[in-house]
Amino acid sequence: MAEEIRLVFHNQGLRSYIEVDLCRKCPRQDDKGCCGYYSPVFYLCDFAYMLKNRADLVDYVFSLPNLTVLDASVTINSAPDGASYRCQFHTSEKGCLLPQQLRESVCRHFVCPGIAWEKEEGLKDWKLFFEQIGEYEINLNQRLADSFSSRGLSLRDFRQRAEIFNELAAEFDELTGTAPDFFSTRPLREEFVIYRELTFGQDWKL
Ligand code: SF4
Numbered sequence: 001m002a003e004e005i006r007l008v009f010h011n012q013g014l015r016s017y018i019e020v021d022l023c024r025k026c027p028r029q030d031d032k033g034c035c036g037y038y039s040p041v042f043y044l045c046d047f048a049y050m051l052k053n054r055a056d057l058v059d060y061v062f063s064l065p066n067l068t069v070l071d072a073s074v075t076i077n078s079a080p081d082g083a084s085y086r087c088q089f090h091t092s093e094k095g096c097l098l099p100q101q102l103r104e105s106v107c108r109h110f111v112c113p114g115i116a117w118e119k120e121e122g123l124k125d126w127k128l129f130f131e132q133i134g135e136y137e138i139n140l141n142q143r144l145a146d147s148f149s150s151r152g153l154s155l156r157d158f159r160q161r162a163e164i165f166n167e168l169a170a171e172f173d174e175l176t177g178t179a180p181d182f183f184s185t186r187p188l189r190e191e192f193v194i195y196r197e198l199t200f201g202q203d204w205k206l
């Protein structure tokens, strides 16, 4: 029998996200689902949002072990855990410890292929919206990265991080002062129900 799956799409501009009620009883049945196979990567737009809303999280990210720090991004590498991995923000009891808006873009947008909401004709406007958000965010991250790089500033050098984070919020505001038209093409929140046949354990594809 097909399972009823409730999806909630949230239009919050750059911090838009998708909620899926199936995640609470993920068919993977390993208490981690897709989070057991991913290491989140935070880019400059994510840090700009943190600086404005949870500045303490920036220091927390840099205090974590097993980071890959590049010029304009930080990967929080997951640790081996049983047959898969465990993201450093994940707990068995509560799932992801980060509120949706503080997660990076893959974590805000990803829905596993078993659900495949993009195939629903009635959701094509949301599909386009999330594609546009993805492109817009990549472009912003690149422009911010180019700006710091042109001044010889890199997150790799811990002595330069304070200067980058002092200037980041203002640069981000300058680039995003005028919201793109597509931001207003979707409602703030829209809920849909779709039906899918479930498979379990490793048979539920990620
Ligand atoms: S694999 Fe699918 S159902 Fe499971 S946690 Fe990830 S998105 Fe949710």
Ligand code: SF4
Pocket (backbone or CB within 6 Å): 034, 035, 038, 039, 040, 087, 088, 089, 090, 095, 096, 097, 098, 103, 104, 107
């Ligand atoms: S940050 Fe949260 S949503 Fe993203 S992989 Fe880690 S636990 Fe999952």
